Amino acid sequence: MPLSRVTDVVAGLVPTDPLRRKLIAIRLAESIGKGVFLSGSVVYFTLRVGLDARQVGLGLSAAGLSAFLSSVLFGVIADRVGARRLLVILFATLAVGFGFYSLVDSATAFFALVVTVGFLEYGTGPTNGALIGNLVPAEERVKLKAMMRSVFNIGFSIGIGVAAVAALSQRLLVLIPLTTAALMAGAALLVTRLPDVPPRPAPVGFKRFAAVRDPRFLAVIGVSTILASHVSIILVTMPLWALNRTDLPHFLIPLLLIINTAFVILFQVRASRGADTVxxxxxxxxxxxxxxxxxxxxxxxxxxxxxxxLASVAIVAAVLILSVAEVMQAASGWGLAFGLAPEHAQGEYLGAFDLHVITQNIIGPAALSGLVIAFGFWGWLGIAVAGLVASALIIPAANRSAVTLVRETASASTT
Incomplete structure (x- = not known):
């Protein structure tokens, strides 16, 4: 791609509208902080705190499991108290939490803090989504989310660079949690500069936690979980396959993620076109x-x-193909989540829809990697067939959920 085209794409991620610029700036601060911490946390907890690999892995897994509760719970709270207010509280609390990591000196303190921080961190996604739903017209939400995802990849890459610098010295390692804490505090400050839109009142008869009690909406989430398999394949399954079942030079494996990251930055916004309706x-x-x-x-x-x-060409080609699947599925996920969510329950429904990625992050790496390592060719074909089945099911599932949404909203309003 010509350099001028790359420059145009990056420049296009800076909106002319002040409101959208603030939302993008918040996402950039958050993404740099996450890039610093996620890429440097294992080094920090191992070399500075003195934990072993098993303890670090167990703590991070426990933090991930907390997302099943926090994603929906904070979405419901955002609908009740207001997304802007809740997001300020979450970012401010996260700043304190990441700051406390610099004081952790035992496994017990690590476990308590990592689960608490993880629980709060997974609440920022649906809360931010509800904030966008309150501030941005429906037809512009998916495009803005696409822009924010490209910005997230840029910020995350910057954060990785910061963490790499901090890892050069034992004394500099403390900058990993402290830098993240400062960026979260900055994000909280930026949120306070956004308009404060009061939460929309729920219609009479509308029940809280309706999203996770609606089997048709849950069906859309379930099918989307399969379509989101690209997450586990690109990050875990494909690198493990390349290392264990091919002769691909090892130095090429980290480059695969760089290719994927660059692809998302350049093409996520374009891939979101047409996804603003169910x-x-x-x-x-x-x-x-x-x-x-x-x-x-x-x-x-x-x-x-x-x-x-052959293996090198095939794997690079697969990264590009799966990257296309990733940007399409991400954009479609935002369109389905916003489109199937009642306006007064954006946070709750967005939080519930996030479960498809959370489930894939927790279950996907072990399940998909085990499948292809054990069965090789037939394992890959099995995942391909599952993707085709999910493709056939997603539109009928989304249409049924949309019909249910219209019917229940009308019923609640009438009541």
Missing amino acids: HGAGRLARRSGYWLAGGCAVLAVTALDDNVV
């Missing part, structure tokens, strides 16, 4: 499943031949 988002989700299946089919080829050139 119908358009459903069609985009269906196409993402086709690309997911295609990427897995290409990876299956590497199980049939040990040629290193």
Whole structure:
């Protein structure tokens, strides 16, 4: 891609509207902080705190499991007290929490703090989504989310660089949690500069936690979990496959994530076109499943031949194909989440919809990696078939959920 095109894409991520610029700035501060901490946390807890690999892994897994509760819970709270107010509280509390990491000196303190911080951190997603739902017109939400995701990848990459510098010296390691704490405090300050929109009152008869009690909405989440398999494949399954079942040079494996990150930055906004309605988002989700299946089919080829050139070409091609699936599925997910959420319950429904990514992050790496390592070619084909089945199911599932939403909203209003 020409350099001028790259420059245009990056420049396009800076909106001319002051409100959207503030939202983008908040996302950038948050993403740099997460990049610093997530990329440097294992080094920090191992070398400075003195924990072993098992303790660090167990703590981070426990923090991830807390997301099943916090994502929906904080979404409901955002609908009740106001998304802006809650987001300020969450970012401010996270700043304190990350700051406390610099004082941790035992496994017990680590476990208590990592679960608490993780619980709060997973609440920022639906709260931020509800804030966007309050401040931005419906037809512009998906595009803004796409811009914010590209910005997140840029910020996360910057954060990785900061963490790498901090890891150069034992004395500098403390900058990992402290830098993250400062950035979270900065994000909280930026949120206070946004307009304060009061929460929308719920219609008479509307029940809280309706999102997780609606089987048709849960069906959309379940199908989306399969379509989001690209998350686990790109981050875990494909690197493990390349290391254990191919002769791909090891130095190429980290480059795969760089290719994926650059692709998302450049093409996420373009991929979001047409996903601002339930119908358009459903069609985009269906196409993402086709690309997911295609990427897995290409990876299956590497199980049939040990040629290193073939494996290298196939894996790089698979990264690009799966990256297409990723940007399509992400955009379709925002369109479905916003489109299927009642205006007065944006936080709750967005928090529930986030469960498809949370589930994939927790279950996907072990399940998909175990499948392909054990069954090789047929394992990859099995994931491809699952992607095609999910593609066939997503539009009918979304349409049924949309009908239920209209019917229940009308019923609640009438009551």
